[in-house]
Amino acid sequence: MKKGFILFLTVGLIFLLAFSAGAVTPQRVAYIINGGLGDQSFYDSGQRGIDRIEEEYGIKTTTIECNFDTAKYQQSLQSAVQWNADVIFIISYGFEDLLKQYADRYPNKIFVNIDTVVQNDKNTITSIDFIEEEGAFMAGVTAGIVTKDTSLEGVNEEKIIGAVGGDEDPVVNSFIFGYEQGAHYIDEEIEVKTVYAGTWTDPVKGKQAANQLYSQGADIVFQIASLTGSGVLEAAAENGKYAIGVDSNQNGIQPGHVVTSDLKNVGDAIYSVFETIVNDEFEQGEVLEYGLKEGGVGLAIDKYTEDILSAEQIERIKSINEKVSAGEIVIERYQ
Amino acid sequence: MKRQILTSAVGIITALLVGLIIMAVQGYPAFDSYYQLFNYSLFSKFSFFSTLAKTAPLILTGLSAAVAFGSNAVNLGQVGQFLIGGISVTAAGLYIDLPPVVMIPLLIFIALLSGALYSGIAAWLRLKFNMDEFITTLMLNFVAQYFTMYLISGPLLDKELFSPMTRPINKSGWLPDLGGLDSTIIISIILLIIIYFIWHHTKAGYEWKVMGSNEMFAKAGGANIDKNYLKIMLISGALAGMAGAMLVMGGVQHRFLKGIGANYGWDGVMIAVVADSSIIGTAFYSFFFAMIQTGAMGMELETSVPSEFVLILQSITVLFVVASRKSAHLLLNRINILLRMKNIKSGGGIKEDEFID
Numbered sequence: 148m149k150k151g152f153i154l155f156l157t158v159g160l161i162f163l164l165a166f167s168a169g170a171v172t173p174q175r176v177a178y179i180i181n182g183g184l185g186d187q188s189f190y191d192s193g194q195r196g197i198d199r200i201e202e203e204y205g206i207k208t209t210t211i212e213c214n215f216d217t218a219k220y221q222q223s224l225q226s227a228v229q230w231n232a233d234v235i236f237i238i239s240y241g242f243e244d245l246l247k248q249y250a251d252r253y254p255n256k257i258f259v260n261i262d263t264v265v266q267n268d269k270n271t272i273t274s275i276d277f278i279e280e281e282g283a284f285m286a287g288v289t290a291g292i293v294t295k296d297t298s299l300e301g302v303n304e305e306k307i308i309g310a311v312g313g314d315e316d317p318v319v320n321s322f323i324f325g326y327e328q329g330a331h332y333i334d335e336e337i338e339v340k341t342v343y344a345g346t347w348t349d350p351v352k353g354k355q356a357a358n359q360l361y362s363q364g365a366d367i368v369f370q371i372a373s374l375t376g377s378g379v380l381e382a383a384a385e386n387g388k389y390a391i392g393v394d395s396n397q398n399g400i401q402p403g404h405v406v407t408s409d410l411k412n413v414g415d416a417i418y419s420v421f422e423t424i425v426n427d428e429f430e431q432g433e434v435l436e437y438g439l440k441e442g443g444v445g446l447a448i449d450k451y452t453e454d455i456l457s458a459e460q461i462e463r464i465k466s467i468n469e470k471v472s473a474g475e476i477v478i479e480r481y482q
Numbered sequence: 483m484k485r486q487i488l489t490s491a492v493g494i495i496t497a498l499l500v501g502l503i504i505m506a507v508q509g510y511p512a513f514d515s516y517y518q519l520f521n522y523s524l525f526s527k528f529s530f531f532s533t534l535a536k537t538a539p540l541i542l543t544g545l546s547a548a549v550a551f552g553s554n555a556v557n558l559g560q561v562g563q564f565l566i567g568g569i570s571v572t573a574a575g576l577y578i579d580l581p582p583v584v585m586i587p588l589l590i591f592i593a594l595l596s597g598a599l600y601s602g603i604a605a606w607l608r609l610k611f612n613m614d615e616f617i618t619t620l621m622l623n624f625v626a627q628y629f630t631m632y633l634i635s636g637p638l639l640d641k642e643l644f645s646p647m648t649r650p651i652n653k654s655g656w657l658p659d660l661g662g663l664d665s666t667i668i669i670s671i672i673l674l675i676i677i678y679f680i681w682h683h684t685k686a687g688y689e690w691k692v693m694g695s696n697e698m699f700a701k702a703g704g705a706n707i708d709k710n711y712l713k714i715m716l717i718s719g720a721l722a723g724m725a726g727a728m729l730v731m732g733g734v735q736h737r738f739l740k741g742i743g744a745n746y747g748w749d750g751v752m753i754a755v756v757a758d759s760s761i762i763g764t765a766f767y768s769f770f771f772a773m774i775q776t777g778a779m780g781m782e783l784e785t786s787v788p789s790e791f792v793l794i795l796q797s798i799t800v801l802f803v804v805a806s807r808k809s810a811h812l813l814l815n816r817i818n819i820l821l822r823m824k825n826i827k828s829g830g831g832i833k834e835d836e837f838i839d
Contacts, residue, residue: 177783181645209783218536218744219779221734225532226522226779240645244735263644314740315635316644345631 172425173233173257176200176208178417179223181240182347183214186374188394189413193238193261196414200421215348217241224249228256234424236417238262240316246272257431259420261413262318270432275416277437279318280325281471282444284478286369286391286409287329288467289446291337292460293389293406294330294366299455301387302366306337309360311379313347313372321481322371322393322409328478332467340365344375353378361386367406369393380405389455398451406455408447416443440472486760489810493756493803494770500802501795505787515785519792522780523773529780531663535733536772538666539564542725543750544757544764545677550718552681552759553690554697555711559604559619560722561747562626563597567723569630570596572730572738573638575651585654589731590669590724597723598716600626605715609708615715623747634738647739657732666732673721678761690714694759722747752796756803771796 178197180190194210201208211227213219220242227235228249234257239246247267250258254271264274290308297304310326312319323341330337340363342356353375357368361382367389370376376393377400383390384401392398392408399405416437423429437443446468448461456464470476498516505512523533543560550557571593580588604618631646638648657665681687689705701707729742749771757763774796778789 211779211783215741216744217739217741218746218775221532221535222776222779225528226783229522229526229529229780230783241647241739241741242735243643244650244737248734314646316646317641318644345635 172204172206174206175230175232176206176234176236176421177227177230177232178208178210179213179227179235179237179239180210181213181215181220181238181242182373183212184210186347186377187397187400188376188392189262189373189411190238192395192411193236193413193417196417196421197236199414199418204421204425215241221245228253233257234259234421236261236420239265257424257429259417261417262411264434266432273420273429273431274434275413275420275437276434277411277413277416277443278439278480279321279411279444280328280478280480281439282409282411282446283322283325283369283371284329284332284471284476285439285446285464285468286407287326287331287339288333289329289407289464290326290367290369290391291330291333292456292463294337295334296460299366299389301389303364305364305366306334307364307366308337308339309357309363309365309368310339310341311353311356311360311368311370311372311376312341312343313375314345315343317482319343319371322369324481325478326369332476344372347373347375349375350378350381354382357382357390358386361388367391369409392447396447396449398447398449402451403454405451407452410445410447412437412443412445439468440474485810485814486758486763488814489807490763490766490803492810493806494799496802496806497795497799500798501791504794505791510787511785515781515787515791518781518784519774519777521777521784523777528662529776533769533773533776534667535664536776537769538664538670538732539725539728539746540749540753540768540772541670541674541765542721542728543746544753544768545674545750545761546718546721546725547751547754548757548759548761548764549677549681549690549721550714551694551754553694553710553714555714555718556614556616557601557604557619557715557718558616558751559601559622559719560725560750561743562619562623563600563719563722564726564743564747565626565630566600566726567593567597568726568730568738568742569633570723571655571727572648572651573633575655575730575736576638576649579652579654582654582656585652586657586731589655589727593724593727594720595723597726598720600723601715601719602712605712609712627743630738631740634740638738640737645740647735647737650736651730655731656736657728664732666728669724669728673724674761674765677717677721681761686710686713722750725750752800756800758807770799 182190184190184194197208211223213223224245236259238261243265246265250267250272251269254269258272260272260274264276265272294306294308308330310323327339330339340360344352344356346352353372357379360368368379369391370379371393380390380401383404389404389406392405394411397405397408439445502512505515522529524530546560571589574592604615607613607618608615634648635646640647640649689710692700730738753764753767757767774792778792781787782789
């Protein structure tokens with residue numbers, strides 16, 4: 148009799164749990180990206196967050212890659228909605244207008260836009276905005292330290308550093324704006340040269356751009372160009388110079404030449420937003436800012452960095468990092 | 483006509499069967515995948531409408547190539563004419579603002595004109611300097627790509643946005659949205675009917691077709707080759723230009739954005755080749771390719787068959803239709819001869835209408 152009662156209780160509890168969980172936990176998550184996976188950088192970082200959601204919550208996730216094909220933009224949103232995704236994480240470069248339209252048409256779905264701020268009429272789109280200037284500031288600090296240290300192999304007398312951007316857009320310009328501030332924090336005389344490759348998917352163009360910068364006297368080049376940027380890292384190795392990776396930890400791609408990477412923890416941001424959705428702490432229409440302090444951006448300093456820079460130099464970078472986090476160093480925003 | 487339908491049907495069915503085998507071999511649920519492919523492109527209002535929206539520009543780029551190839555003019559510049567049409571309409575739409583009744587026809591006129599002028603360059607080079615349009619149209623594609631890229635990342639750039647694109651054109655130039663249906667398809671169908679009429683029911687269309695099958699014969703028959711050639715190139719360019727304009731005037735964005743051309747230009751060439759430059763065939767294949775392209779993503783979501791699979795499906799279709807055309811031709815001729823022999827033997831004479839043609 149007692150056994151039966153306990154069994155009844157347990158079953159009841161399980162049902163209750165299952166029911167209450169079902170009411171809150173989304174069942175299907177879609178990750179729509181304007182570009183493609185495999186860039187070892189921006190899009191892949193987001194994918195790690197999606198994979199973690201799938202693993203830890205055991206729900207269905209899917210990734211829709213548009214591969215910069217404009218014809219797929221609308222289709223991607225349409226398919227995700229038709230697939231009954233409850234939460235749609237989206238990197239919407241180039242189809243912001245479509246995203247607004249879909250968010251207005253389906254106000255009950257959770258749209259989380261990543262990397263830029265997009266607001267629709269009904270204000271249902273939540274935006275994850277990274278403070279690129281802070282991460283890039285630290286990249287600029289590192290670049291400044293490298294170009295001034297002529298004892299490093301391959302570093303010349305001139306105080307020139309470079310940057311390769313994908314397109315000339317506000318996000319890339321924010322990066323460069325912060326990068327310049329960082330370099331000038333180390334030394335006002337450092338000159339920053341920038342090249343825009345005009346593509347996010349062509350490593351050959353990235354390599355050409357970096358070669359150009361190195362031949363102009365740059366010792367270190369910061370790549371802000373997704374897949375195009377892998378060519379920059381290659382050029383660094385071939386020229387015996389240095390580079391800074393972006394978005395994911397790219398230090399190990401060309402060991403000895405990638406000093407550090409300016410991380411944009413897209414995956415962590417996605418995961419933490421998803422957590423708030425599950426815990427019912429989520430608010431639609433918010434703009435969530437992820438900076439250095441929140442761990443949204445920051446440098447990847449690991450053994451590859453230690454192989455290149457001295458312990459003192461790393462210590463200096465870390466102390467500046469702390470000052471930025473604490474708000475002692477104020478970094479201007481691009482917009 | 484019958485012959486065309488037969489080869490198309492054989493080609494498509496074989497392609498679908500081969501696709502089925504490819505999916506099954508790789509362990510995907512083949513039948514379910516096909517079901518999802520059509521489910522996401524036909525079976526709901528929105529999916530059907532998005533298929534139609536995709537069909538609209540494909541019909542025009544397809545027609546552009548079909549008209550050219552069908553009359554022996556090798557216009558491979560659809561990509562460029564498409565972009566020039568699009569950017570011209572964008573520029574006009576940004577700076578001109580008139581009531582829609584005037585604005586929309588004006589923009590359509592600008593689209594047709596700019597596309598025609600752009601292909602006209604290649605035609606002029608051919609007529610004046612005997613430069614092969616096969617090369618010039620291809621090269622002009624690059625010119626158009628870099629020129630439009632320059633415009634949208636320079637003078638026409640919308641600085642507020644995160645990737646290179648222009649501001650939206652003035653609202654008066656937007657094509658109406660018919661309850662979710664993009665009205666671009668209506669323009670495509672109207673142009674399709676006009677081209678069909680010219681092609682099949684006018685003297686000019688007849689001359690072009692003759693030029694397509696034998697230029698020497700057309701010349702001997704008194705057709706003015708140069709004049710006709712120029713007309714064809716202009717029409718071909720105008721159609722491609724209109725396709726580009728559609729993507730700006732129709733849809734949701736109403737902007738000229740980086741990569742707007744996608745694959746419409748080359749898909750058009752492919753469609754014309756598969757359709758053997760037939761007007762109706764072009765419309766049919768445009769719909770077919772638009773359908774599988776639209777459903778591809780849904781299929782990937784449901785059965786995790788990569789959406790790139792439809793590229794394989796497209797290629798197989800092209801291969802089978804084009805390849806089977808020749809062999810089907812031979813086969814049908816043989817059947818016709820047999821029929822003829824039988825008729826003669828039975829003393830019935832030759833009954834033309836029994837033959838499969």
